[in-house]
Amino acid sequence: MAPASLSIVALLVGAQIIYTSLRFLRNLRAAQRSGLPYTWSPVHELEAPAFITDGFLRWYYKDYLQQGKGWPRWARFMIKDWQYEDRGRATHEYGDCFLVVTFNSLMCYISDPNAASRLVTRRKAFVKPPDKMKILEPFGPNVVSVExxxxxxxxxxxxxxxxxxxxxxxxxxxxxxxxxxxxxxxxxxxxxxxxxxxxxxxxxxxxxxxxxxxxxxxxxxxxxxxxxxxxxxxxxxxxxxxxxxxxxxxxxxxxxxxxxxxxxxxxxxxxxxxxxxxxxxxxxxxxxxxxxxxxxxxxxxxxxxxxxxxxxxxxxxxxxxxxxxxxxxxxxxxxxxxxxxxxxxxxxxxxxxxxxxxxxxxxxxxxxxxxxxxxxxxxxxxxxxxxxxxxxxxxxxxxxxxxxxxxxQTLGRVAVGEQEVPLIKGGHVVPDGSYLVVNNTAIHYNPEIWPSPEVIEPRRWLVADPHGLDPAKPLTPEQEAEIAAGSVPIPGNRRGTFxxxxxxxxxxxxxxxxxxxxxxxxxxxxxxxxxxxxxxxxxxxxxxxxxxxxxxxxxxxxxxxxxxxxxxxxxxx
The missing domain is CATH 1.10.630.10 (Cytochrome P450)
Known part of the structure; x- marks a missing residue:
């Protein structure tokens, strides 16, 4: 009986390995067909194993982060809300829209304001992840969790x-x-x-x-x-x-x-x-x-x-x-x-x-x-x-x-059917069921969107064009007049930028x-x-x-x- 039991276990393990490998290959081919830049990770932050990898990696790299280099490249996608410490480094490496291929799914990260705005406004094409939303119902369904x-x-x-x-x-x-x-x-x-x-x-x-x-x-x-x-x-x-x-x-x-x-x-x-x-x-x-x-x-x-x-x-x-x-x-x-x-x-x-x-x-x-x-x-x-x-x-x-x-830090959605992600510089189609996450931190720290983004300057929000005020430069007469008048609506940023x-x-x-x-x-x-x-x-x-x-x-x-x-x-x- 023992050898037979071992054979069954080996068969089940082998079947799981083959199934997982085939899923990974399917996700990899989908990423290649999309035309978007892509990389791979054993796990991404929205998958169940990330509850383990997140805690361990945050503990292990606590001192490393003080160097100001963000997360190690191999680990970043396995950490919940890795974007804050990363400060847009992944965007510089892969672009404003890129894919992360895992064994179980496909994740699309977006730091393009145009795509981000379309993603959160097209509520029927991009829905909140149903399995993640159920977690928000310990006392009952609510306006955040339903669709x-x-x-x-x-x-x-x-x-x-x-x-x-x-x-x-x-x-x-x-x-x-x-x-x-x-x-x-x-x-x-x-x-x-x-x-x-x-x-x-x-x-x-x-x-x-x-x-x-x-x-x-x-x-x-x-x-x-x-x-x-x-x-x-x-x-x-x-x-x-x-x-x-x-x-x-x-x-x-x-x-x-x-x-x-x-x-x-x-x-x-x-x-x-x-x-x-x-x-x-x-x-x-x-x-x-x-x-x-x-x-x-x-x-x-x-x-x-x-x-x-x-x-x-x-x-x-x-x-x-x-x-x-x-x-x-x-x-x-x-x-x-x-x-x-x-x-x-x-x-x-x-x-x-x-x-x-x-x-x-x-x-x-x-x-x-x-x-x-x-x-x-x-x-x-x-x-x-x-x-x-x-x-x-x-x-x-x-x-x-x-x-x-x-x-x-992030806004997550799931694509319902194949959906185009409209970027400022063209667009790409992501496969049905892809996870899409807006990287708020990368957008908020993009110097082309927010000049001198590291500088804390509340007066950005008091002028007609918050993206035109650079804290590293003196205020223009027009900006001083707008601040003094106190009539500019707050917030007045462009869509998708905050x-x-x-x-x-x-x-x-x-x-x-x-x-x-x-x-x-x-x-x-x-x-x-x-x-x-x-x-x-x-x-x-x-x-x-x-x-x-x-x-x-x-x-x-x-x-x-x-x-x-x-x-x-x-x-x-």
Whole structure:
């Protein structure tokens, strides 16, 4: 029996080797037929084995990256979000559009603005990878994970709440309250990363779920209601900090995994959302409008859904309202997007301000000017309606930070049938089922698109042509006049050249939400303080910024700083 068993095993192994080799040859021939430059790799970043290669290679090459050479050529494509450290080197080697052939699939990397824009706007020809999108449904299908008519249906219900003035005012006011509590509780030994994460989580607690959190309440037993193990804020925090485990592992597997806290937190959040949905549905059906602060994302989605439910117009998919699971899924995706993007943008921004005095000085001047105008109008506090639109330099600063530190590094799609990839210099056809990824970092660091791309210069976004302002040269009289006039729309970049918020019909729905929260954080925090490095050692400060530019923290959703940065708030004179 033993020899027979060995023969069967050998036969199966041989069959697998032959099958894998044939698939590789098929992918190789498809790459050759496309006419695009190509290379090969055992694994690419979107394949399952990359979860192993990514962690190992990031650990092994951590010190190597400090040399500023990017990833070794043989390893780069096996690393998740390798593009940030690579800084467009692969583009220089292979071109603006090239293929990576693996044993299992074909990957197309794009750093051509024209092709990038077409890729993200042609939503039927290039769809989000279905297998990857299922991962984003631990609480239910949502506007990010679904496609086609179902996506349009989700969009119609979820977009109005995100664009609602009431929600924007809520975010503005609650962010200011949370910043005041953060500043009051500030201790020199506290972690900047933990402060910012707590601030944005507490804001999302109210904006997303209607729960007004107090500073540090996640650690207080008296904030845990009967029948729960965690407070809402604590459950939210644990879910976000264990997001990779919750997204990748089925709930049953998670229960017996090395991360039981992730399982308990996911169940707790599930229960909280169920309870709040039941309570809000009952209140809305009674016609109880409630207090203004109750109009949060959860209630707004529910209100929009109930209105759709009562509508006589049937949707293309045969129904007019989201299911209970779909409402939960959308509230969850709002949480992840609203928390992660703003928190990490604020972290990188704090680092830039602490190390670039001239940028911080301009922001402080704008903050003082806005407060002065508010006081002349008889207001001691800033309001969303009257004052948010006046923060032009601060909004420009946010966009510039997101260009230099691309919070969302890649945009992935799958070709439905053979599709042409239209490049600035001609076009090529990619095979059906090819993965396509837009390399945001290569576009953001292309000197032909963004002059002197390494330089942080928010004023790029205050002129009519952001691509015509070169920080290495003096401003032209026309540029100075445009900045002084303050009438240029932000952002005003060409299509396909800035993709941190995406572009086209599937662009980030919460970009206005993010702008409001970011401006509220910075304008409130810097009203009476400056941000400085705790350690005044200039050499150490330069090393911190160099590390942030050369190496990412490999976050599960967005780019994060590679290490915490010691900062302090210093009272302004």
């Amino acid at each position: 086609g008519d179902l996506w349009k249906f989700h969009l119609g219900i979820t977009l109005p709440p995100l664009a609602a003035e009431a929600v924007a005012r809520l975010v503005w006011e609650e962010t200011a309250r949370q910043v005041d509590m953060m500043v009051a509780a500030w201790r020199p030994e506290d972690s900047m990363k933990e402060r910012i994460y707590a601030l944005t989580m507490n804001t999302m607690s109210l904006a997303g779920f209607g729960h007004q959190a107090e500073w540090g309440e996640g650690d207080r037993p008296d904030r845990v209601p009967p029948g729960h193990e965690y407070s809402l804020v604590s459950a939210l925090t644990h879910v976000v900090s264990h997001l990779p485990h919750i997204l990748l592992l089925p709930r049953l597997v998670l229960r017996w995994s090395p991360w039981p806290v992730a399982y308990r937190a996911a169940n707790e959040l599930d229960q909280y959302i169920d309870d709040m949905l039941a309570e809000e549905r009952e209140r809305l059906e009674r016609g109880d409008a409630g207090e203004a602060y109750r109009e949060n994302l959860l209630t707004a989605v529910l209100r929009s859904n109930i209105a759709a439910e009562k509508s006589k117009d049937a949707a293309a998919i045969g129904r007019t309202a989201l299911t209970h699971e779909e409402i939960k899924g959308n509230v969850f995706i709002f949480l992840v997007a609203g928390y992660d993007t703003t928190a990490n943008t604020a972290l990188f921004s704090s680092l830039v301000l602490a190390l670039h005095k001239e940028v911080q000085d301009r922001i402080l001047q704008e903050i003082d000017a806005v407060y002065h105008r508010a006081q002349k109008a008889g207001r001691s506090e800033l309001s969303y309606t009257d004052d948010f639109p006046q923060f032009r330099y601060l909004v420009a600063f946010m966009y510039e930070v997101m260009r230099v530190f691309p919070i969302v 993709l941190s918020f995406g572009e086209g019909p599937r662009a980030c729905l919460g970009r206005s939400f993010a702008r409001v929260e970011f401006v509220a954080i910075m304008s409130r925090m810097l009203r009476n303080y400056r941000l400085e490095m705790t350690d005044h050692d200039a050499e150490k400060a330069a090393r911190v910024l160099r590390t942030a530019r050369l190496r990412s923290g490999s976050g599960p959703v967005t780019l994060i700083p590679p290490e915490d940065v010691p900062m302090r708030l210093v009272p302004r004179k």
